Amino acid sequence: MVAVGVIGSGAWGTTLALLLARKGISTTIWDHRVERALEMQRTRENSVFLPNIRFPDNLSITSDIAEAVQAKDLLLLVTPSQKLRENLRLLAPYLAPETLLVSASKGIEITSLQRMTEVIAEELPDWRERIAALSGPNLSREVAEGKPTAAVVASDVPEVAIQARTIITCSTFRVYTSNDVIGVELGGALKNIIAIAAGFNVGLGYGENAKAAIITRGLAEISRLGVAAGANALTFAGLAGIGDLIATCASPLSRNQQLGRRLAEGEKLNDILQSTHSVAEGVSTTQAALKLAARYQVEMPIARQLSLILFEGLDPHKAVPELMMRDPKGELEGFA
Ligand SMILES: NC(=O)c1ccc[n+]([C@@H]2O[C@H](COP(=O)([O-])OP(=O)(O)OC[C@H]3O[C@@H](n4cnc5c(N)ncnc54)[C@H](O)[C@@H]3O)[C@@H](O)[C@H]2O)c1
Ligand SMILES: O=P(O)(O)OC[C@H](O)CO
Numbered sequence: 001m002v003a004v005g006v007i008g009s010g011a012w013g014t015t016l017a018l019l020l021a022r023k024g025i026s027t028t029i030w031d032h033r034v035e036r037a038l039e040m041q042r043t044r045e046n047s048v049f050l051p052n053i054r055f056p057d058n059l060s061i062t063s064d065i066a067e068a069v070q071a072k073d074l075l076l077l078v079t080p081s082q083k084l085r086e087n088l089r090l091l092a093p094y095l096a097p098e099t100l101l102v103s104a105s106k107g108i109e110i111t112s113l114q115r116m117t118e119v120i121a122e123e124l125p126d127w128r129e130r131i132a133a134l135s136g137p138n139l140s141r142e143v144a145e146g147k148p149t150a151a152v153v154a155s156d157v158p159e160v161a162i163q164a165r166t167i168i169t170c171s172t173f174r175v176y177t178s179n180d181v182i183g184v185e186l187g188g189a190l191k192n193i194i195a196i197a198a199g200f201n202v203g204l205g206y207g208e209n210a211k212a213a214i215i216t217r218g219l220a221e222i223s224r225l226g227v228a229a230g231a232n233a234l235t236f237a238g239l240a241g242i243g244d245l246i247a248t249c250a251s252p253l254s255r256n257q258q259l260g261r262r263l264a265e266g267e268k269l270n271d272i273l274q275s276t277h278s279v280a281e282g283v284s285t286t287q288a289a290l291k292l293a294a295r296y297q298v299e300m301p302i303a304r305q306l307s308l309i310l311f312e313g314l315d316p317h318k319a320v321p322e323l324m325m326r327d328p329k330g331e332l333e334g335f336a
Contacts, residue, residue: 013078030068081107135188137247183235192282194218198249199260
């Protein structure tokens with residue numbers, strides 16, 4: 001029988017655990033805090049991130065990392081991206097040689113500028129050939145409620161992507177495979193920057209034209225950096241690219257979009273971050289993306305203006321005209 005461990009019990013880790021358990025897979029979800037694990041065991045729900053969605057009986061919750069990791073066919077790594085490395089170090093002693101490692105986190109490690117699968121490969125070199133990344137337009141609440149959703153799992157090793165797809169796919173969650181790990185991971189991470197910008201659009205009361213411009217010019221920015229980093233440009237026309245941009249820029253369920261809206265409405269970044277347990281990956285990804293953009297010498301004007309607003313106090317009302325009045329350009333400049 002297939003057994004899966006899920007490292008990280010936020011909204012997405014819990015949702016993926018629910019999907020797998022509902023499919024009949026023996027699933028163990030790990031929370032790094034004993035008291036939260038005990039509470040979920042007792043109440044059989046994740047009242048913080050997914051209230052009123054009951055856990056199936058074959059979903060176990062633990063704060064014992066060995067129990068979550070030992071004898072698993074697949075481990076889903078779903079921590080905030082800046083916390084992945086420390087968790088890999090914690091789980092490494094218990095990992096079986098045949099376990100597949102699938103990252104479902106969407107971010108870039110700010111200290112190393114590595115994608116999540118690069119962090120995994122560096123920390124766990126013996127599992128190099130067993131790593132994959134899962135991404136796509138996957139707002140957790142909709143997935144947990146069983147609404148039809150599609151995603152993509154990418155690996156350098158085709159059989160690994162296929163094995164992961166077989167384990168994760170179910171009647172409400174259709175998983176495609178890809179061999180473009182760079183594109184799938186960068187699409188998922190970088191769209192969070194654009195989702196924050198889309199939140200500004202909501203908060204500032206701009207309309208649908210502006211939203212469409214943010215999505216399409218955001219896609220141009222993501223694609224420029226992605227291709228320079230080695231991704232296949234076509235990946236950004238797929239689920240991990242435009243697909244995820246549409247979902248997060250359109251839906252008020254997106255935490256990154258919510259953060260942008262609240263900033264535009266006058267709240268301070270630190271106050272917003274302190275007011276929530278949820279991770280808005282776009283904040284750290286904006287910093288990481290601009291460093292990568294400098295490395296690859298590509299322009300990311302939306303990310304740059306967002307960074308000035310987030311970290312240097314630029315007034316969003318000034319940021320937008322500055323963005324609009326940059327040097328005129330051809331639409332496809334920077335691609336050829
Ligand atoms: N929520 C979604 O809809 C969704 C969908 C796809 C991908 N993701 C990605 O999944 C990742 C996790 O997001 P989420 O939405 O599940 O989280 P969340 O924002 O709902 O909650 C954060 C989680 O991180 C945990 N955490 C904090 N510090 C930790 C540590 N040191 N070690 C382990 N866990 C720690 C918290 O306990 C909490 O469970 C992010 O990279 C996110 O972008 C989220
Ligand atoms: O809520 P967000 O903004 O972290 O987005 C969640 C998912 O990444 C959507 O695909």
